[in-house]
Amino acid sequence: MAESESGHKSLMHKSLLNSDALYQYILETSVYPREHKAMKELREITAKHPMNRMATSPDQGQFLGMLLKLMNAKNTMEIGVFTGYSLLATALALPQDGKILAMDVDRENYDLGLPVIEKAGVTHKIDFREGPALPVLDEMIKDSKNHGTFDFVFVDADKVNYWNYHNRLIELVKVGGLIGYDNTLWNGSVVAPPDAPMLKYIRDNRDSVLEFNKAISADQRFEICQLAIADGITLCRRIS
Template structure:
């Protein structure tokens, strides 16, 4: 009985965390989406990794499962084969990508912390997609610069997903425009930052939240003005901006 109660408590905590990752006005509507559309189609390996991540002290860093489902479909729609991800954490979004790619597809995953990725690595291996992943530990900017120096890497990626250091988002953007091919997609996560982008400048929030809000607003302005891309900001998760490179 104790174990059963503990399991219920952990599940309740995980559900509570998930409610903080969406912007729908009614939580019941979000739960409807999860229960009727997302969870019934979620592969067992993603469920296992999602539940493992939910118990992590920084579990909110992972994308929510409805966003993961959307990314999988998006990657398949564009027939992505070569992708890059900045900000891996335990690897939930990375696993979504690996599952969506064809058997010979590849994703370069960049993160400063291999320890978090190693938590999810056994699940990724069990899912049979570890061979698609090239994990690179370190700061993203030097790694991106190194990739750009390789002419074979320039204009070769079908897709990029950025869920990392918001301060450097625009620096990532300029480099990714050299790596993602024309017609390819660059996706930025958290572009609504819990809705704070629409709050008044003097609204109550933490110093960290205010700083990230500032950089998020600057990113959104820059993307909207960038004529090298077509964009769409989706109210999924914490905000997801799709950028299609056109020049």
């Protein structure tokens, strides 16, 4: 293939990834027609929340559900719940005896989505705990029975603590298990010039995301894969 042709295809691929029309096509063709009615209801409720930008996107919810089924996951954890869209996606994907330890500092947002989760019949899988996750993780690590027991962990919480979560979760996730870190592209700011105009919450957390991405890429205890889904998700498979 000629260099000019290769370069043209590369540019076309990049433009497709940034296309709002293409994303809408994915949603309307592959996501919305298969979205569970409870997921749709919770998504529509969350869209009215003033902080709806914190919600997991529907394509990411679909991805997580399939990933968990492929893994045959049963014991999972979620750090950062918001109204529970990703939590519901996980609960629906797990078998009847599956479990999710879910933690968030704000129960009010979780309570907003709870009626939908109850209606979906999956609350028996969820152990929700209000408050910071780090103290809970520290307590769990003290008991060796918890070591290596989690199949999957999804982290979508305070970015400044991502590395702190990571260094605890390695004790709790099993070898071969996965940790998924959300927002690792951070609204595209990871490639923006430092002086580029940004919303305050993006600028305030940009350095934390950049530092985490650099650290996780060097962590030889994990295989990693960073995906351009929603705001970026990095999957980390524990190998040692």
